[in-house]
Structure formats: structure tokens, C-alpha cells
Amino acid sequence: MRGVVSSLFTLAAAVALFGATAATAQDFVQQGTTIDGLRLPGLSTYAPPSSSAPLAQQGLGEVKLTALMTEDGKEITRGIVWRVFSPQAGEDGKLPLVASAQGGSSTFHLEPGSYLVHASFGRAGATKRITVGANSKTETVVLDAGGMKLDAILAGGMRIPNGKLSFSIYEAETDANGDRALIAPQVKPNTVVRLKSGTYHVVSTYGDVNAVIRSDIIVEAGKLTEATVEHRAAEVTLKLVREKGGEAIADTSWVVLSDAGDIVRESVGAFSSLVLAEGDYAVVAKNRDKIYQRDFTVVAGRNQDVEVLISEAETDPAAD
Incomplete structure (x- = not known):
């Protein structure tokens, strides 16, 4: 190995001594050579990229999506599920899913054009049409949502074991048959359920026979509604x-x-x-x-x- 190092220094000295030009030295290194029986490979060359942007994003527009509970609320930093759809239905009649992400605000790189963006936060959600162009932009989706946390007690304030208590949340309005659409089944006590603002019909069940309490509860946008019902059982x-x-x-x-x-x-x-x-x-x-x-x-x-x-x-x- 000492002989190889010595030969490399000798080669460099020879190039300097005989005034080899930069181009000649570059050709020498690129073509490779053999020194004391050791083959040194040449260095491959490549053309630099024509753009500083990543190759996968060239020609795409950048859009940052953020979600708010209310118009003047703070940005939601976690728990959002983003789905970006093409506005044109496919052969199956469904809108093709173009991209998705989870967390808080998310940045997407998309072909210029029109899209439908859906943001879901628990059982609250909102859809917005956006247009993506060549320039970066930010789009905000307002969910108009709040939260509901439910609990129940016995007469006299006695606690009910959590394993014997559950809640089901329905839409307040009934259909033609008098039935309500089920939104959230088997909700455990003191669980925060994220919902669109509005009125909901809540069924509290203690045990699994006939200890049932029904009530209508209003959820306000940007607020957490806490409700406790009393079971007489x-x-x-x-x-x-x-x-x-x-x-x-x-x-x-x-x-x-x-x-x-x-x-x-x-x-x-x-x-x-x-x-x-x-x-x-x-x-x-x-x-x-x-x-x-x-x-x-x-x-x-x-x-x-x-x-x-x-x-x-x-x-x-x-x-x-």
C-alpha cells in the first residue's frame, strides 16, 4: 500500500512538472489508469439537473392545506385526515382519490387543475373545491365542528362502572319511518367525540336490559359540550x-x-x-x-x- 501512495504522489508531481493542462488531467482521471499493477477506475461524469426542484415535482403545483374548527379558530395541528379527489368521476361512478395524508396541515404537489378536498376530524368533516396552479398557495378548510363528552351517574350521584355504561349518538331528525341515522355507536363514557355543530339525539344505556336514558344535546362549533345524565336504575x-x-x-x-x-x-x-x-x-x-x-x-x-x-x-x- 505504501508503494501505491508513493506512485500517486509521483504521478501528481509529474503532471505539475510537465505542465499538464487541466483538461488533460481531467481526461486522465476520467479514463482510468494502472499504477504498479493496481487498476484505478475512471470517474463517471453526469450533466447537472436543469432545475433545482426535485425531479418528481417538476411541473407540479404546491398547495398547503390547513383546517380550522371555526372561521376565527386556531389551526388544528393533529387528527386531520386529508383526501384529495379528482372532480371527474371514474368509470365506476366514484371520484378517483388522488392523494391523502394524516396529521395537521399538509402540503401536496399536484398537477395543475381543479380538485375536491375533504378534511375529516373525528366524525366531523368538510369538503372544499380548490384550484392548483403553477404558484404555491395555501387553502383553508373550516370544519364548523365541536366536541361532545358524555357521562352518567345514578340517583344520589353514585358512579356507574364504565364497563356497564355506553352511549350511542344519532342524528336528531328522523326519517319517514321514524328512525334516526346512527352516527357513533357504543361510545365509552368521558370520550371526546368530534362532531359537526348541531343537535344530536343521545341514548345512554346502563347494562343491557331496560335502563335507558334519551336526551337531545347541542354541539357548538369550537366548543366542547360535556353532558351527564342520571340513570334511575x-x-x-x-x-x-x-x-x-x-x-x-x-x-x-x-x-x-x-x-x-x-x-x-x-x-x-x-x-x-x-x-x-x-x-x-x-x-x-x-x-x-x-x-x-x-x-x-x-x-x-x-x-x-x-x-x-x-x-x-x-x-x-x-x-x-
């Missing part, structure tokens, strides 16, 4: 026992009836645990072809065990 555990406080009898079929005689819930097992709205009920238990019945009352916020005693509640199926 309680948790009930049904048991068929031979004596008070005794062991629950397995393989029991349960039917819970409202005070009007309508079936509220059917289940099978030694225990039947459920949440019921306050009111009067009757429970029918069947075990080994024998039927047992008892009336009970649900008081809001007061959880209870309802024991059906065989000795007190037995009825004769043949008598029905």
Missing part, C-alpha cells in the same frame, strides 16, 4: 334458594316480567345478574319442571339480591 341478582341466604340452585331458568306482564329478560343459570330501571317486576324461576315466582321492586341506586324461596314461592305448573 339498580343492579339485581336473582337466586333460587331453599332458605334465606342459602346456596343458589343451579340449572335454573329465569324470566323477568314488567308490571304490565311483558317479558324483560330471559336467562339460565344459578345466578341471573342484570341492571333494571326502577319499578315493579315479577320473576319466574323454573327448576326440575317446577315453577317458582316472586314479585319485587327496583329502587334507583339500590343494588340488591332477590332470593326466590322454594318453600314460599312454589306454584303448580298444571294449574297454569
Whole structure:
């Protein structure tokens, strides 16, 4: 290796000594040479780009898209999903998706022309037509949106376990059949749902039987609306026992009836645990072809065990 380095210095000295021109030296290096048996490759040359812009963006227009909750609101810095569509429908009748991005403000490089831009923020969204030209520009989409955060309590301010509470958000207006369009199902308590400003119909469900509260809630643009509803209900555990406080009898079929005689819930097992709205009920238990019945009352916020005693509640199926 020392010999190679020495030869390189000798070559440089020879070029300087004999007054080699810059062009001759360039040709020498580009063509490559051999020194002490070591082949040195030539350097390939290339034409510099005619433009300082990246090759992939030449001929494209630059547009920066930003989103606001309201006309005078602050720029949204995260959570936006951008989709850019061609305004001309394809053969399938749908608008072709040209580009997309997620986050806050986003910059797109597009062919000059007209486009439809859709910005979605949670379940709020807005569409705007833009025109892209040769010069850079910024387009702003106003979502006219706000947020909704929901919670529920029991009578007296008692907390409801999150796992037994959920909300569904519907449009306020009904269709010709009296139905409402579902916007957000199974929303967990204290979750912020982003929505267009307007009125919404909210259904709060405690458990999965009949403890349901309905209310209309208004969402204002640029604001977070927090709403808490009160459930008048309680948790009930049904048991068929031979004596008070005794062991629950397995393989029991349960039917819970409202005070009007309508079936509220059917289940099978030694225990039947459920949440019921306050009111009067009757429970029918069947075990080994024998039927047992008892009336009970649900008081809001007061959880209870309802024991059906065989000795007190037995009825004769043949008598029905």
C-alpha cells in the first residue's frame, strides 16, 4: 500500500512538472489508469439537473392545506385526515382519490387543475373545491365542528362502572319511518367525540336490559359540550334458594316480567345478574319442571339480591 501512495504522489508531481493542462488531467482521471499493477477506475461524469426542484415535482403545483374548527379558530395541528379527489368521476361512478395524508396541515404537489378536498376530524368533516396552479398557495378548510363528552351517574350521584355504561349518538331528525341515522355507536363514557355543530339525539344505556336514558344535546362549533345524565336504575341478582341466604340452585331458568306482564329478560343459570330501571317486576324461576315466582321492586341506586324461596314461592305448573 505504501508503494501505491508513493506512485500517486509521483504521478501528481509529474503532471505539475510537465505542465499538464487541466483538461488533460481531467481526461486522465476520467479514463482510468494502472499504477504498479493496481487498476484505478475512471470517474463517471453526469450533466447537472436543469432545475433545482426535485425531479418528481417538476411541473407540479404546491398547495398547503390547513383546517380550522371555526372561521376565527386556531389551526388544528393533529387528527386531520386529508383526501384529495379528482372532480371527474371514474368509470365506476366514484371520484378517483388522488392523494391523502394524516396529521395537521399538509402540503401536496399536484398537477395543475381543479380538485375536491375533504378534511375529516373525528366524525366531523368538510369538503372544499380548490384550484392548483403553477404558484404555491395555501387553502383553508373550516370544519364548523365541536366536541361532545358524555357521562352518567345514578340517583344520589353514585358512579356507574364504565364497563356497564355506553352511549350511542344519532342524528336528531328522523326519517319517514321514524328512525334516526346512527352516527357513533357504543361510545365509552368521558370520550371526546368530534362532531359537526348541531343537535344530536343521545341514548345512554346502563347494562343491557331496560335502563335507558334519551336526551337531545347541542354541539357548538369550537366548543366542547360535556353532558351527564342520571340513570334511575339498580343492579339485581336473582337466586333460587331453599332458605334465606342459602346456596343458589343451579340449572335454573329465569324470566323477568314488567308490571304490565311483558317479558324483560330471559336467562339460565344459578345466578341471573342484570341492571333494571326502577319499578315493579315479577320473576319466574323454573327448576326440575317446577315453577317458582316472586314479585319485587327496583329502587334507583339500590343494588340488591332477590332470593326466590322454594318453600314460599312454589306454584303448580298444571294449574297454569
